[in-house]
Amino acid sequence: MRSHHFIQLVDTYQVSVEEIVRLCAYKVTATMPRAISVKHTPGKPGQALYPAIGFGVPLLADGCGTVTDVGSGADASWIGKRVVLNPGTGWEEALEGPEDPRGYRILGGTKSNDIGTLQEYCAIDQNEVEEAPAHLSDVECAAIPLTGLTAWRAVMVKCGSHNLQPGKNILITGIGGGVALMALMFVTATGANAWVTSGDQAKIDQAVALGAKGGVIYKDKDWHSKLLKMLPKDNKKFDAIVDGAGADIVEKGAKLLKDGGIVSIYGMTVSPKMPFLMQAVLRNIEVKGSTMGSRKEFKDMVDFVKRSKSKPVVSRVVSGIENLDGINGLFDEMKKGSQFGKLVVEIGDQRQAKL
Structure with a gap:
């Protein structure tokens, strides 16, 4: 099923254990997105400089959103919970690197993974989400997954x-x-x-x-x-x-x-x-x-953020999934290197952090 605002990309053998997440924010790197964030890559994906581009796959890999529905084999207790998405698949817990012979498959705009977060709704396996840190806003949560996982492995593991x-x-x-x-x-x-x-x-x-x-x-x-x-x-x-x-x-x-x-x-x-x-x-x-990290390391990282009450730095936020000029501006800003912190796209109503 695909439309302008509601996109569900699933493999038929996985559908029973997947959940539908409505994203609220994503980093310009993004889940049910309420917010998504932007990650530095070799040029804009739209410029065809990114490896293995999948033009039918939504862009971006980080996001924060709320679970709206689950498949028949998924845990219904996830419904209504605010979550962050694991930004890649194929790596469960091995310290050395990905166990999957296909390697690590990052989310967002590539042929290796059919999930991306620059959309309002995302279907994803229930094992690929963590409950979002309650002390962070949607925008702050969206800033964490990819860069947080990369930094976690580089610092805490290496x-x-x-x-x-x-x-x-x-x-x-x-x-x-x-x-x-x-x-x-x-x-x-x-x-x-x-x-x-x-x-x-x-x-x-x-x-x-x-x-x-x-x-x-x-x-x-x-x-x-x-x-x-x-x-x-x-x-x-x-x-x-x-x-x-x-x-x-x-x-x-x-x-x-x-x-x-x-x-x-x-x-x-x-x-x-x-x-x-x-x-x-x-x-x-x-x-x-050091690269990104495993599913286990993603959980460890999110749990650490919760315990330490750590807050990521957000440089600028653009509102609206249809705000193409604003989103392109984030990529341009990232190319110049002028930002201090993450660049985030806010999709829906912003949820404030709990004090």
């Missing part, structure tokens, strides 16, 4: 619990982007010291207001030296670095990290290649690649 304690120093590069801000949110919630880099001093100041201990402009030639001088006397090295740019981060990391320190990399926006220096080998520095 950096290791031994490095996420009071007194430990974690560097988060490129603050202002969605994953980096989620990483800041998780690091500060553990009690570890979060430090940041950015090309914009205003973004560093905003990060400090959110709990970062300080930061430097990465465009400065000796930024790593300036950063080391800021560290507390009882720990003059970094325990881990969370990075999404790549390039010379291992070279810089060899100067910043303790022996055995970790570089957790969730992206390589500067270059698809990254040198690994002998200095890093001799100092036992570990470089760990």
